Amino acid sequence: MSGMMTHKTKKVVRDWWLYLLGIGLASAIGLVVLFAMHENDNQRRLFSTEITQIDDAVIDLQNQLGYGGFIHNFKNAVLRPSEKDRYLADLTFNVDQIMQAIARLEANFPELEQPLVDLVATLNEYAENAELLSNLDYSDPLVADRLVRVSDDDAISSLLVLLEQRRKHTQAAYEELVSRSNTLYLSFVTLVVVMIFLTGAQYFQFRNRRNFFRYTARMNAIAGLLIERTGSAILQLDSQGNVILANEKAKTDFGFLIDDDMTAEEAILLSIPDVKVGDGMWTAFSGGAVHDQVVSYNFPDGSFRHLRIFSAPIAGMDGADTTIVQLTDITSIVSSEQANQRTRMVYTIGHLARGIVHDFRNVIGILRISLKSIERRIDDTDTREMIENAREALDVGSGLADRLLNFSKSGGYGERDTFGLATLLSELEKMGAQILEGHGVIVLDNPFPDARISGNYNSLLAALINLVVNAQQEFERTSKTDGLVRISVTLSTTIFGSPSWNIVVADNGEGFPPELLSSNSVGKTTKTGGFGVGLQVVKALAAEMAGQYEVKNNDSGGATISLNLPAAIDPSEQLDQYAPSREETLVLVEDHDYIAAPFKRGCQRLGINFVHYTKASDALANLPNIRVDFLITDFDLAEEKSGYDVVAWAKANLPDTPIVVFTKADPHMLPSIRALDVPIINKAESAYKLQQMIEEKFATDSF
Structure with missing residues (x-):
């Protein structure tokens, strides 16, 4: 632990040096950037002043040379002899202003020396001609013009072009300095942000490291608590197979494995005779890997347990090999699954029994009908006694069927x-x-x-x-x-x-x-x-x-x-009472409501009436009083009267009405129904055939 703390202390000191080095480097770069920004600002101010001076000089020259300026006044003096003196006085003022502007340009822009010399020569030539003009007496401006004409276009235009080029060059340099200044400002701001980020990151790192230490300690405590509450026995073995750690569950249920005088592997082979070399338990405590294997053993306390085993060899923090073994007692779960399997077997047997009962009752029904038919045809007393004895035997068979049916209810279809x-x-x-x-x-x-x-x-x-x-x-x-x-x-x-x-x-x-x-x-x-x-x-x-x-x-x-x-029908989709749009009526005699549900749905879509009886006796009592356009009946209706009685009545009283027996029994098991010459449709195999017959009867499109 002390070594770990020393390592952590060295890491903290190293992190501090890295932090200070980063801050120092960022500060140095920041100073360089600040110095560059200062120099850039000075240069930018110089260029700004130069641009202003050029603009002022150009404005002065344009004002003194242009309209209302030097040249304008000289021409007016030539063209207007009567006002010559006034214009020459203005010209003298213009010359003084131009000379002052030239002096400023010479001081600030030495490279303009030659154009300025040319401009001064032109001015001197104008001044000399102005003096000549002041002493000249004339009335014809053309005469005076020939005497005082001066060629000044090249000197003045070249000066103005040079000034404009100089201004553009200076303006471009100024804009470059502005861009450089913006870049330097952005770099400085970035450095400041980086320094703030480094400071914040270092602060949060220190704080998180402290919280991490606390969290690790808390998680270790929680992990220990979970290991105790997991319900499994957890053991740690060293490379020699000795138990070095165990939770309370392991100490309670597998304490016999923790022995200082022998390894866990030896203790298992000695204490649990069922364990064999190579099986799951032996592999786990021999340092091997076992993944979710279920084993069953007789334990020293006489109990028989089912265990789920998981083991994993891992390298310990000190580099030594170790094995973690988890043993979970699943005896109660396995017993419950076995009980469920036995229950399902009972359900299966119940299904078979119920099917046998229904078939047997069908046979009894056929025999009863046959005996009744024979009894009507004979008058022999001995034969009638034999028929009565046969009926008593059938009653005994019915009782046996009822008992078998009661048994099937415990393992048959059951509750829905x-x-x-x-x-x-x-x-x-x-x-x-x-x-x-x-x-x-x-x-x-x-x-x-x-x-x-x-x-x-x-x-x-x-x-x-x-x-x-x-x-x-x-x-x-x-x-x-x-x-x-x-x-x-x-x-x-x-x-x-x-x-x-x-x-x-x-x-x-x-x-x-x-x-x-x-x-x-x-x-x-x-x-x-x-x-x-x-x-x-x-x-x-x-x-x-x-x-x-x-x-x-x-x-x-x-x-x-x-x-x-x-599919399970949502309660909101259940079909309640509806108003049929047609007068036709379909009658169903069936003792299960859920089997009647799709027929009710079909009748609603067809727009016809739907009448459902769960007992043959109820159907026989009400059929004479209602309209019947299609009759469907089950055969086995779980009462004394069956579908045979319903079919026999309908054949006699509704000769033109379609009659169908809809049953789970196979047709060959119902000879009495077949004798009545009505269709027999199996519920599980031919329901769509019945749907087709209904649709054809009521002349509607298929669903």
Whole structure:
């Protein structure tokens, strides 16, 4: 520490010398600039005086030689004999003034000596002729002019030209001095600013250095506090593998590693038998680098812990090698994830159970209808007793179905909620990476962070996990190590233009068996683990969430499953009551409101009436009293009466009205409905076909 302070003191002294040297150099330059400015100002004043003198001389000469001056008075004396004496007197005054101006020019501008001599000779010639003119008696100006004519143009004009050239030269020199003076002033101001800046910078440097020392001390204290509160055990090892520093968490949870008689590496191998040479724990405490590795060990206290390990070898301030090791106990997190996985498995089983229940109830419904038909055709008492026994057996089957349905509610579709799709897909990506480890990778494209849907989070996640498991089993079956599962999301629409999110899961396996792509085969399995079970879960989920489902094999290999689910509707966009513009009425018998929502939206856009019943009994009670132009009913309506009863009534009473069964069950499972000769449309696969039928019925453009 003392050495560090000595180094800092030397640096401060050196900075002071550099500062003083800079100030001294700037001051010297400033003095030179000031001296140059002084000399420049003196020269500028001299040039200014010279210009003034030249201007005065030129003005005097122009005044005395020009109009009203010497030459003008001489000519008037010649031309006006009667006023000769007055003009000659003025001429004498002009000569005196010119001679004075010439004397000034000779004193200040020696280089003008010759033009001035010529001008004086011309003046003397004029003076002599003026004297002759004063003694001459004449009446004809032409006679006098021939006697006193003087040639003065060259002398006077050359003098004036020289004076003007001298003035221009002096003016140019003066302007150069002014420019030089401005430059010197600017340089001086710049030097002053630089000196002020250097002084201010030095002041702030000293102040910041002092604040930096205080800040460093404060940050060190905060860092120490954060290390204690991070929840991780942090240890520092020297080059020999001995623990030289440890926070309180490390001392509490891993105190057995801190032993003066052995290195941390030796203590680990002795205290934790599960640790093997080369694994994460051993590598970290051997001075190696470990990046975010999760390990699980039985500890000396009998606990089983999951640890996340991070270690980094670094060079210490003294040049010696050291290693920082961070151990984070994630046992509770791992246990929670395992519990969530078990929960999702229950959801998956619930989905399967619910699908089985619905199919089983469909079979029971068909048997009941068949028994009723047989009972009407026979009168044999023994046969009627057999029919009654069969009905009792069907009642037992119904009870079993109800019990199985109650179980499926704990793991089936569950409560609906609105959630972000990106969060779900991110979790799927993490879980998928573990599922595919050793066989391939999972890639998430364009997750749309703002995408939100309404449904059951765990049910959707479980269905998508089933698809990843299907891909993993296919990769494993074909010994594929470069498998790829790519998941993408695109903005789309579902029936009647309702906004939706299309989730696409594609892999590069060998694809589904052709026979499995048939609607009649979904739900069946062709191997251990099966393809069909996973597809059945996805198909059932699509129907439950009012979405659409599609599965196909890719031309380039592999398979693609699309799950198009309605987007969560903002409350401000919910469709309330509306005033239809047409009298036609579409009736829907469906026990789920969210499945009815797109039909209500479609009817609003078509301008027709929309009537929705959730129970077959309510529909049968009200259908005779309302107008029905198009009838849609589900088959399984979760009560004693089913869609069969609604269809049978409509066939008998509404012979000209289009009737459609809209169900998640496959058509081959509904022979009784098929016997009534009405279209059966699967909710998850053929909803757009139903939309087309409605649009054709009400003769409107497609959405």
